[in-house]
Amino acid sequence: MTEDQRGTALLRGAVSSPRASFLELFFDLVFVFALTRVSQRIIDDVASPGRDVWSEVAQTLLLFLALWLVWTLTAWVTSRYEPERGVIQFVVVASMFGSMVMAVALPRAFAERALTFACAYLAMQIGRPLLVTVALRQHPRRTVTARIVAWMTVGALAWLAGALVPQPALRAVLWTAGLTWDYTGLALGWPVPRLGPTRVSGWAVMGEHLAERYQQIFLIALGETILIIGFTFSNSEFAAAGFGAFALSFLVTALFWRIYFHRAGHLLAEAIRVARSPGLLGESASWTHLVMVAGVLVTGVGYELVIDHPYARMEQTWAVFVLGGPALFLAARARFEYEIFGRVSRSRLAGVLVLVALAPLALRMSPMVALASAAAVLVAIAVSDAARSWGRPAERPASPL
Structure with missing residues (x-):
């Protein structure tokens, strides 16, 4: 089997099952817990007297949007690539663990668990497309995941800087900038010099x-x-x-x-x-x-x-x-x-x-x-x-x- 054929085997084919795999349903169990952490964080903010409720809610919204982006990109990966392949299953399981770490860190993500939350997020958002890029070998679609790696790597600077600063207000500003950059990439197709964009609206999906x-x-x-x-x-x-x-x-x-x-x-x-x-x-x-x-x-x-x-x-x-x-x-x-x-x-x-x-x-x-x-x-x-x-x-x- 040639390098290109090995990359092609990673893509969904005509015989691929259109149903979500049991592994994907297993992956979703983490988000039952993660969404509960999101709601509980808001409830704690509303129920605690003396807090700036809307500032705290805005922080929780930011964390929720980060979780949503992880889930969305994982769903698009399993809809574009064959979920029964070992490398894609590894990607899903690794994303599952990373999402669990984010959920555990979420209640204190703007305090002492900031670096844990940011590192888990970046490990998935950069590691997932990087691994798929390597697995695609010489297949032309590897340029798509390569764009995502490049775009997310630039955005990682804001996430890491926000995790390392001691002031929660400055952390919120830097993380908002990082999240805006990540969602802009999704909306525009992660455009990079010479390669241009690759809008998900043009992807062949199941x-x-x-x-x-x-x-x-x-x-x-x-x-x-x-x-x-x-x-x-x-x-x-x-x-x-x-x-x-x-x-x-x-x-x-x-x-x-x-x-x-x-x-x-x-x-x-x-x-x-x-x-x-x-x-x-x-x-x-x-x-x-x-x-x-x-x-x-x-x-x-x-x-x-x-x-x-x-x-x-x-x-x-x-x-x-x-x-x-x-x-x-x-x-x-x-x-x-x-x-x-x-x-x-x-x-x-x-x-x-x-x-x-x-x-x-x-x-x-x-x-x-x-x-x-x-x-x-x-x-x-x-x-x-x-x-x-x-x-x-x-x-x-x-x-x-």
Whole structure:
């Protein structure tokens, strides 16, 4: 076998299974823990008096975006390269361990665990494409991963500098610069001198596999909120008010599932498969799922606040989580519908507007009433979806992308 043939064998072929491998599902288990650490960090920030809540939340958002980039690039690797090959399996397992280290360091990433978090992140973001570049040998696609190595190496300077400075504020600035550089590379295709860019929208990917990976990370986010609901209520008094908040929280999570998978969520795989440019739709769906997952995580923080304080005085910051999380999810879900069908249901846009309008009024509500209001909006959207589909043939994807 020649060097080029060995590199070709690393790519997904026509006989490659479109389903996510058991190793990838194993990899996702780390993100169940990682997303829980993200939510818990925000909950600790909100619940601790005297803290600059929004500054702390911004730091947590930065850490979440770093984790998301690790998951996204790993998903694209296993959708582009054959996951049954030993080198790709090693890449996934190594990324799994690195993600676990990041998750463990996350609660104190802006304190004494900064260097651990940064080194784990950089080891994956540079080591993964470097290993694939070597494994591709002389195959032309090695220039793609070589671009990523070069781009990420430059961005590593900001990450390492931020980890080494003692001031958390300066660390946040440097890490924001590093993360912006990394996401800019993803958006532009990691352009480097002489080689130019290589946009992921032009990559040949396994559409059904990529769609399944997005569906799975969304379900992981829902699972993380289930953990929050269960742990919070099990550690509180089994009073009627607490049980009401517990039941409402579960209802909202179930409605997230229903609204996501109603038609568009089920048709993502087919939409990517029949798209003229599967990579373009896959890239767009990646950004959309980032916002939807963020909306679910934000709502999960609201669950804990409501279960612990169902009839307490509503704080301004609490309203952002209880009502803002569902609004963020619905806004991204509206975009997702456009990606699949080329249109947006009025009910979703109306839901976002109602939730935003309720935010100022929420200060006069109890947390329980605010969460019930969010649930009522989601119920109305789910009912509207069901009514629109009743007695009509199943809609087929018609992505404008």
